[in-house]
Structure formats: structure tokens, C-alpha cells
Amino acid sequence: MNALTLLKQDHGNVEALFKRYEATGPDDADEKRRIVDLIIEQLSVHAAIEEQLFYPAIRESGREDAAKLTLEGLEEHHVAKATLAELEKLAPAHERFDAKVTVLIESVRHHVEEEERDLFPLVREAMSGKDLDELGETMEKAKATAPTRPHPMMPDTPPWNLIVGAPAAMVDRVITTARDVVGKALNRT
Numbered sequence: 233m234n235a236l237t238l239l240k241q242d243h244g245n246v247e248a249l250f251k252r253y254e255a256t257g258p259d260d261a262d263e264k265r266r267i268v269d270l271i272i273e274q275l276s277v278h279a280a281i282e283e284q285l286f287y288p289a290i291r292e293s294g295r296e297d298a299a300k301l302t303l304e305g306l307e308e309h310h311v312a313k314a315t316l317a318e319l320e321k322l323a324p325a326h327e328r329f330d331a332k333v334t335v336l337i338e339s340v341r342h343h344v345e346e347e348e349r350d351l352f353p354l355v356r357e358a359m360s361g362k363d364l365d366e367l368g369e370t371m372e373k374a375k376a377t378a379p380t381r382p383h384p385m386m387p388d389t390p391p392w393n394l395i396v397g398a399p400a401a402m403v404d405r406v407i408t409t410a411r412d413v414v415g416k417a418l419n420r421t
């Protein structure tokens with residue numbers, strides 16, 4: 233699949249989760265927890281494949297204007313991951329929970345809009361359809377081994393994000409599988 237199509241699909245899936253969250257009532261703590269855990273997982277994987285493959289490919293292409301946008305993208309990812317890491321540990325009934333999710337949604341929507349409106353057209357000019365297809369296939373495969381939890385303090389550029397990303401992703405999967413137990417340990421419910 234074309235890399236841009238794949239990323240747009242991810243953006244659409246996350247937007248659907250945002251809408252689901254916005255439709256919850258004030259007392260739907262369980263549903264909020266479920267949705268936010270899915271947002272954490274999907275955004276962590278999405279940010280990882282952009283940072284491991286998409287942004288580096290753009291820098292390789294030599295388009296300076298596009299490369300500059302990826303630097304802003306990395307900073308926006310960093311801020312989003314910090315919020316996701318807090319939400320992972322916070323109980324939905326906490327007075328800060330809704331506010332954190334609302335601000336996260338606003339900033340991710342802004343980031344997605346900038347990627348699709350400003351960055352993607354430059355990428356279409358800089359890379360061939362064949363290159364974008366190959367990149368999309370590689371990103372699709374990378375999803376299977378990408379971190380599923382946010383790591384705001386981990387490196388976000390190659391080679392270190394690739395080196396530390398693999399073992400982190402394995403640990404993430406164990407934690408995600410044991411989420412109920414971890415949730416109790418974190419006292420977040």
C-alpha cells in the first residue's frame with residue numbers, strides 16, 4: 233500500500249476513537265479507559281513507524297522544506313507521547329483526565345492536519361509512486377514490531393530509535409497483554 237494511504241488510514245482510525253471518546257458521558261469511566269488505551273496503542277505504533285521510517289525517508293529525499301516539517305512533527309509527537317504516558321497511569325475519574333484527553337485530541341488533530349495538508353503534498357513531489365509503495369509495505373510490516381506504549385524519553389531518530397525500539401516493543405506487548413493486572417498495580421482504575 234502507498235505510504236501516504238496507510239498513514240491516512242491510521243489518522244482516520246484515531247479520529248474515530250476521538251469521536252467515540254467525545255460521545256462518552258461523564259460517568260462512562262470503563263468506556264473512557266477502553267478508548268484511551270486504544271488511542272495510546274494506535275498513536276504509539278503510528279508515531280513509531282513515522283519516526284523509524286517515514287520521516288527518515290523524507291530527509292533522505294533531500295526536500296529541505298519537507299525535512300523541516302518532520303522536525304516540527306517530532307516535537308509534536310514528543311509532547312503527545314508525554315501526555316499519553318500520563319494518561320496510561322491516570323484514572324478516568326480523576327479531575328484532570330478529561331482535560332488531558334481534550335488537549336491531546338486538539339493537538340493531534342492539528343498535527344494530522346499539518347501532515348496531510350502541508351507535508352504529504354511535498355512528499356508526493358519528492359518521492360516516486362514506486363518508492364511510496366515500497367515504503368508503505370515496509371511500514372505495514374514494522375507495525376508488528378513497533379512499540380505499543382508511549383516512550384517520550386526514548387530516542388526518536390535513527391539509528392537509536394530502531395535499536396532501543398525493538399526491546400521496548402517486546403516489553404510493551406507483555407504489559408499490554410497483562411493490562412488489567414498492570415492497571416491494578418498502577419491503581420489507575
Ligand SMILES: [Fe+2]
Pocket residue numbers: 279282305309343347
Ligand atoms: Fe505524525
Ligand SMILES: [Fe+2]
Pocket residue numbers: 239243278282344347
Ligand atoms: Fe501521522
